[in-house]
Ligand SMILES: NC(=O)C1=CN([C@@H]2O[C@H](COP(=O)(O)OP(=O)(O)OC[C@H]3O[C@@H](n4cnc5c(N)ncnc54)[C@H](O)[C@@H]3O)[C@@H](O)[C@H]2O)C=CC1
């Protein structure tokens with residue numbers, strides 16, 4: 462199935478007629494083509510967005526809210542179709558897309574549809590100066606949203622929904638690896654009554670289409686989620702153009718397990734935080750640190766559970782782990798398993814490519830657990846972004862804290878302990894934007910979301926996102 466750009470409320474082929482193959486990870490076959498949009502397409506998208514901005518930015522909050530909520534409802538109505546499309550494009554189990562990805566995309570629209578009606582700005586009474594200051598929160602204009610392949614519609618809409626709720630018009634690019642649900646979203650937006658030009662979706666490679674968005678002198682803000690190297694490149698291009706930037710980048714998140722935790726809950730959640738979505742979530746707890754006194758028991762129990770995970774075709778109900786997103790990505794992840802062996806890491810389970818009968822060319826990999834003897838090895842320091850975790854024991858809280866923080870990333874951390882004081886002490890000291898205590902990926906969309914260090918700059922979520930997508934203007938009135 463071929464897909465098209467969605468510009469000014471209509472579907473278009475790319476101006477240059479340049480196309481890219483779209484692969485189905487479950488069987489490794491090309492199943493369609495997508496535009497590789499050029500500067501000309503991005504310019505068309507920009508023009509559509511710019512011409513709609515004066516009207517959209519003045520549309521009442523209630524009217525904007527109604528449309529966003531309608532988009533959310535239509536996504537829910539089309540749940541099965543979107544979940545199947547997401548799974549086919551990405552390789553994730555349909556069951557996961559149906560319970561996590563698409564419902565969350567719908568929640569993103571509903572959440573920001575409601576949030577914009579509650580978004581308020583500050584006023585400051587300048588006592589003794591006979592003046593009052595009030596702050597306007599004005600939409601920026603045309604903004605760019607660029608998203609990755611791991612949670613395609615989920616992360617695409619996590620940016621688009623607050624951007625349009627705040628009154629901006631958007632030029633958006635989903636990952637070229639997983640463009641399908643973004644394409645389908647265009648239809649839904651039209652049906653929901655989103656005015657033409659408010660959301661424009663251009664497809665294509667990062668180096669062509671993405672580059673044209675970040676270089677565009679009049680796209681005044683970029684919200685990006687993806688790899689740290691790409692984020693650094695975007696920052697370099699955008700800084701001299703004085704664009705607002707939100708960068709949500711990679712992670713190498715510690716999962717720190719103390720002996721006093723609720724063991725069964727921890728074990729079950731740790732399997733999920735290691736391998737959900739084939740380990741392709743920037744929040745996955747890819748480095749497991751276990752207090753020495755329970756290390757042996759944990760190792761036995763964890764490996765037993767991991768071996769029970771069923772790798773299979775994404776459409777099968779009993780599949781826990783589907784296909785990785787692409788052949789190059791599978792090769793990258795396998796390269797890390799080879800590096801682990803060179804570094805004397807012990808492969809406790811998995812480590813091999815898998816062949817699924819009937820889908821021999823699909824990108825399947827066994828869930829892999831590597832025991833490392835030092836936290837400094839490459840597999841413990843670099844983002845693998847696949848169904849691969851490392852584990853090692855620690856002796857004291859200080860040791861755990863030190864190894865947890867000794868990476869260039871700082872996105873999330875998980876702590877398993879029933880010691881309240883310890884959990885508060887460690888939460889204060891962990892170098893990450895998010896700390897989960899006795900849980901993982903429990904999401905409340907009002908909370909600030911993002912990382913520190915090489916995991917990015919800025920925060921998404923709740924009013925933080927609405928602040929990002931608006932400019933604060935202070936007005937001072939003397940009376
Ligand atoms: N959410 C996350 O934290 C993600 C992390 N990654 C990490 O990054 C590694 C590389 O994966 P990629 O697919 O290559 O991610 P990427 O960072 O290249 O892709 C993310 C998005 O950025 C776009 N992009 C790429 N180059 C661009 C440019 N010059 N200007 C504007 N946009 C550009 C892509 O087209 C895509 O839409 C992964 O192996 C993983 O380690 C990848 C995807 C998501």
Ligand SMILES: O=C(O)/C=C/C=C(\O)C(=O)O
Pocket residue numbers: 609611612616619686687709741742743744904910
């Ligand atoms: O907002 C969330 O719940 C999750 C976000 C996940 C990513 O940003 C990611 O995996 O890249």
